[in-house]
Amino acid sequence: MQQFTTADAPRLVQDNFDDINPKDFIEQEPKSKRPRTADILLEEQLPQGLLKAAEAADLAGDFFSVKPESDHEQLPEGIEETAEEKQKHWFVGSVDQGTTSTRFLIFNGHGEPIVSHQIEFENHYPNSGWHEHDPMTLLESVETCIEKATEKFCEKGHHIEDIRSIGITNQRETTILWDNITGEPLYNAVVWPDTRTSALVRELKNKPGAEKLQEACGLPLSTYPSSVKLLWVLQNVESVRKAYDEGRLSFGTVDSWLIYKLNGGQDREGGPIFVTDATNASRTMFMNLKTLQYDDELLKFFEVDRTKLNLPKIVPSSDPTAYGSLARGPLKGVPIAGCLGDQSAALVGQCGFKPGQAKNTYGTGCFLLYNVGNEPVISKTGLLATVAYDFGKGRKPVYALEGSIAVAGSGVKFLQNNLGIINSSSEVDTVAKSVPDNGGVTFVTAFSGLFAPYWIDDAKGTLFGVTQHTNKGHIVRATLEATCHQTAAILDAMASDSGHALDILAVDGGLSNSDLCMQTQADLSGVPVDRPAMRETTALGAAIAAGLATGVWDELEELHEVNRKGRKIFYPETDKKTVRQSRKRWERAVEMSRGWLQEDEDEDDE
Structure with a gap:
């Protein structure tokens, strides 16, 4: 960037005041010492040459009194707001896609839900032990919830421009398969508690190398993870097998499917967004817990050929660009900046950031996550080892027992x-x-x-x-x-x-x-x-992941007081x-x- 001196200020202001970045003229101070309002900034921070030039051009007053479309006072470019100021007028949206319903909530910077909209959808049980969703129904429920909640948000006098980003949290393990040429699903989503794979799992447990799987991926062989669901569909659905053999089969959990479609799918300019985060990838049995990347030995065990199967790229749970942005609807262009599997999101929403903290979510099922820190712990007692969250930016991933x-x-x-x-x-x-x-x-x-x-x-x-x-x-x-x-x-x-x-x-x-x-x-x-009094902690966790990527919060320490009001503690009595x-x-x-x-x-x- 070209640097200027205060001697250049009068000429620059006269030539083009709008192009000036006040940051180029201001001696940098720690954020904690910086002024909190534009008025203080004008009086104390701008060098006298620039201030006089601005006054002479009769521009300073206009510059700082412009009313933006959003409902907060706009600071000059390059001047950062305090965390408290951000929390007053910045918002984050959160998609919470669950087993029986979908919700979209909009949170303020204090982690409080402002509006929400929820839709229940049909679950399909075609045979005993089978559990399916229509993938398009999931997508439509998300888009409708975003539209309706945004309407409520605007009716309350807020502005779409103040929604910094959205996060996504989703039911895990549920497996969706689609054609990467047409973008259309090839089979219903096989939902996480589906048990049609019981016989297949018994066969896999007798296969050489089965005893080593949990050490690498954290999960034992069961009907639960996505891997066995994929294998069953490949073995039993001809159209899916054909797509696999022809190299046009895409495999993903619900997060990958939604992110792909919300970005416009195959029609997205620049190509489709096909990603997942480590918390969801850790539920497939394809990802190595330590590297957070797909493991060739795991894929080999399940006889998955990566030249035939398209797997989503694994990215951090919080990222400003990896997840793209909404391609349509009232929030078109708003970045998707966070993604967490639902149980990891609930741990984040409960601010369980320290080793030894735990949460239990009593939803359709029940899921207890225990933060074990920056190294995975492989259970000897029947628990799962999983990724709690990976917030990137040089931070180490955090693991959990589940x-x-x-x-x-x-x-x-x-x-x-x-x-x-x-x-x-x-x-x-x-x-x-x-x-x-x-x-x-x-x-x-x-x-x-x-x-x-x-x-x-x-x-x-x-x-x-x-x-x-x-x-x-x-x-x-x-x-x-x-x-x-x-x-x-x-x-x-x-x-x-x-x-x-x-x-x-x-x-x-x-x-x-x-x-x-x-x-x-x-x-x-x-x-x-x-x-807690506010129990939308799963949605809050996804909002936190997105907000950390887009400046609503900078560090986890800013979140310790989020959702602490009105909590009730039940003590043992029996x-x-x-x-x-x-x-x-x-x-x-x-x-x-x-x-x-x-x-x-x-x-x-x-």
Whole structure:
């Protein structure tokens, strides 16, 4: 950049005041010492030569009094605002694409949601154990939510120009396959809890090298990761196999699909954006945890040919340019600057930035992430090792231990939609509190097998202890307790792997709205449960990732007070003897739920 002296100021102002960068004339000071308003800047920071020239040209007053379209005072080019000033008028959007619904929220610089819009969409269950989405429905739900939430934002008197960027958070493992020439999906999305791959997983576990997989990628072989979903579709869907053989098959998780389409897909000038972040890539079993790149040995194990399969480029979770920008709609041109798998996003939204901090999200499933710092920890107790976040800019990636539970909120939906025991999710506490305890009932909600720390693919949903005394209150209580028992088992495993017990558990997600469930969790785990008043922590995490890339926040330290207001802590109340008996009964029920249909399924496979 050409440098000027104050002696040049009168000529420069007269020639073209608009082209002057005040930064070229100002002696640089630390941000903390810089003036906070344009008025102070004008009086104290501009050299006298420039100030007099501006006054003489009658331009200084006009320059600093111009009213921009946005609703904040505009500073001269090159002068930076304080963090406090940014937080007053800068906003970040967040796409939260989940298993049963999609939302778009707009947060202010304090991490508070200003507006949101949510759409529920149809889930498809074509066969027992199968779970699918229409990929185009997912995309349409995102675009509609962005449009409707932006309308609400403008109706509140805000301006689109103040939305700095958007972030995306998404259901993980769900696998989408599309034609990279037409940009059209070739099969429905295979959703993360889908268990059609059970027989395939049993075969893979017997394959040489299977025992080494978890050390490299952090995940055990199960029906959960994207890799086995891809293999099943390649083996069973002719059109997908043909696209693979011809080298035109693109594979991605939901984030890659949405980013690709939101950027305009194949029609994007400059070519399509085909990327994923490390948190999502770590759920495929194709990425090496330490290098954060695809691993040839892992791909070889799954017999994936990279010359035939198009894999998304792995980029940091926070980046100002890697994810492109929206190609259409009211936020056209706004950069997509952050991307996190939903559970990593929730950890970020809970500000779990220090090793030893943990969160549990009670959504469709239940997912507990424990920050272990800058080196991955491979579990010996049935947990997953995963990437918590990778914010780039020279920062080291952060890893987590994870315990995943297949059924949490979906268990409540089962009570409502399948059994008709409750009319809505909001009735859970009322019905459960109609009885003082579970009446001896234990419900192992293994609708998709059991995930961490058990990893029992052949477990089935099983209700134990039913008598003529049993009523719906007992069953509802037992359903809530199933999630809490599994969480307690995961906490025990995390204590074993990490060497120390958790001090407090941060929670979020729809089922965390249940006071009874949260109190039960504190009782069974023996750990205080910390629930925020604002529970949109998953969406907030994606907003934080995007905001860090686009200057809304510069460092993680600025976020420590985000979402701290109105938190409620549930402390353990039940005596230890009662808890031990309850947990022992649960573990016995888990063992009894496994394998009892295995013989029938094996006969069907013959």
